Amino acid sequence: MNAQLVNEISIFVLAVFLGFEVISKVPTILHTPLMSGSNAIHGVILVGAMVIMSEATGPLQIGVAFVAVILATINMVGGYVVTDRMLEMFKSRNPRGGARS
C-alpha cells in the first residue's frame, strides 16, 4: 500500500464523519434545498471528467469522455442554479428582521 493510497483512505474516512456531522444540524424545512445543494456538490465529478478527457486516446475514449464532461457540467451548473432559486425564496420571507438594513 503506497503513501498516496493511505492518504486517500484517510481523507475518505474523515469525510464520512464530517458528512454525518454537517447534516445532523439541518432543520426539516431546509431538507429539500440541502438535498439539492449536496446534489450540486457531487457535480465536482466534472473535475474527474476533465482529467479523463485530457488523457483519453482514440475516438471511443474521447467520445465517452466528451459525454461525461457534458453530463457533469449539467449536474454542477444546474445543481447550484436550482438550489439558489429555491433559497432565493427563503430570503424574502425573513420577517422584517433586518433584510432592509
Place this chain on the structure above:
Amino acid sequence: MHLAPYIVLLYLLAAVLFILGLHQLSSPKHARSGNLVAALGALIAVGTTIDLLHHSTLDLVLLVVAIVVGAPVGAVAARAVKMTAMPQMVATFNGVGGGAAALVAIVEFVRVPVHSSPSLVLSISVVFAVVIGAISFAGSAIAYTKLQELMRGTPITYPGQQPVNGAVAAAIVVVGVLVVVGTLSSPALWLLLLLALILGVAFVLPIGGADMPVVISLLNAFTGLAVAGDGFVVGNPVLIVGGTLVGASGTFLTKMMSDAMGRSLGNLLFGAFGKIQVSEAAGPGGARSVRSGSAEDIGTLLAYSQRVIIVPGYGLAVAQAQHVARELADVLEKRGVTVDYAIHPVAGRMPGHMNVLLAEANVPYEQLKDMEEINDAFKTADVALVVGANDVVNPAARNSPGSPIYGMPILNADEAHNIVFMKRSMRPGFAGIDNELLYDPKTIMLFGDAKDSLTKLVAAVKAA
C-alpha cells in the same frame, strides 16, 4: 497521478468551501450564501484542474465545447423548471452526475494498457463507480418519469420480480468480481454498465410515487459515493472529499426521511412486493357514504370559525393553488380568524418541499408550523382544512396495525371539530390506501380541483 503541492492546497481550499457551504445550508439565514460558497469551491476545483491537463489542443477544444454545451443546458433547465417540478429536476441533475461518474471510471480503466495489469484498488474502485453510478442514472430516470407522471406512480410489480432482480444483482457481483481479479478484461465493463442500468430501472419500478423523495435522496447519496470512487480511480482528493461528503450526508438524510414516514428503509424499498394482499385486506371497500358540501356552506363555516388550520399536501402543489390558499388565509385573518399551516415532514414530494412552495406564495414564515408544534392545537381548531393531502392525516397510521403506513407520525386533523377535505375524487392517496377520515361524520368533502375550490371558498368567505 502525482499532484503538485499547490494543486493539493487549492483542492483543500475547495473542499473546505464545500464543507462550509453544507454547514451554512443548515440555517435559513445563511443557506443561500452557503450554496454560493459551495459553488465557489466548485469553481476553484475546476480552475485548478485546468492546470493538471495535458495540453493537447484537440482535447482542450473538445473540453471547452462540452462545457459550453452543458452549462447552458443545466442553467436554463434550472431556471425554467416550475417549483412543483423541483423533485424531478433534482432527480435529473443527480442522474446525469451518476452517469458521468460511471463513464469516467470506464474511460480510466479502458485507458490502462492491456499488458500492464491494473492495481487491485483501481479495479475495485472502477467496478464500484460504474455499478453505483449507473444504478443512480437509471434509477433517477425512472424516478423522473414517475414524478413527471409519464408513467404510473403506483408500484409496478410482476410475478417473479424479486428473483429476476436478484439474478441481475448476482450477475453484477459475478462480472464485477471477475473484472477485479482480472479474469475479464476491460470490455466487460460495458456489460457491467448495462447490467447496472437494468438493475437501476428494476429497483425503482416497484416503489410507489409517494416514496420517490426517499429514493431520490438515496440515489443522491449513491452518486456521491460513485464520485468518491472515481476519486480513487483518478487519484484526485477533491473528488474523494466532495463525493464522500454527499454520500455520508445523503445516507443520513435518507434515513431521516424514511423515519419521518415511520418506516424502515428496507420496508420502503422492498415493501411493494407484498403490497397487493395488504391493500385488499385493509380496504373495507363497498359503498360507504361520505358527506359532501358546497363551497358556500364551507365558506360560511370557515368565516365564523375562531381557528382554522390548513393542511396542505401535494394536491395543492399540482393545482398551483398555493397563492389562492394564501388569499383564503388573508381574507379569513381579516375577519379575525387565526390561520396556521400544518406542515407534515413529508408533505409534498420531498421533506421541506411544502415550505418552499408556500414561501413562493409569500406565506409568512411564522404561520408555517411543524407537526410537533401544531399537533396539540387541532383539538382547539374549529376547522382542519385538508387541501390535497391524504396519507399524512390518515388515522390508520395510528389505529390499524395491518396498514402499510402504520406507525407513521400523522397530523391529528381528526381531532378538529370539523374536517374539510378538498380532493379531486375519492381516489386513495399516493400510498394507495383508503382513508377512514373521509367517512368520519365530522368530515365534509369538497370535490374538485384544489385551485378552483379554493377560489370559490375565497368568494364564499367574502360573501359570508
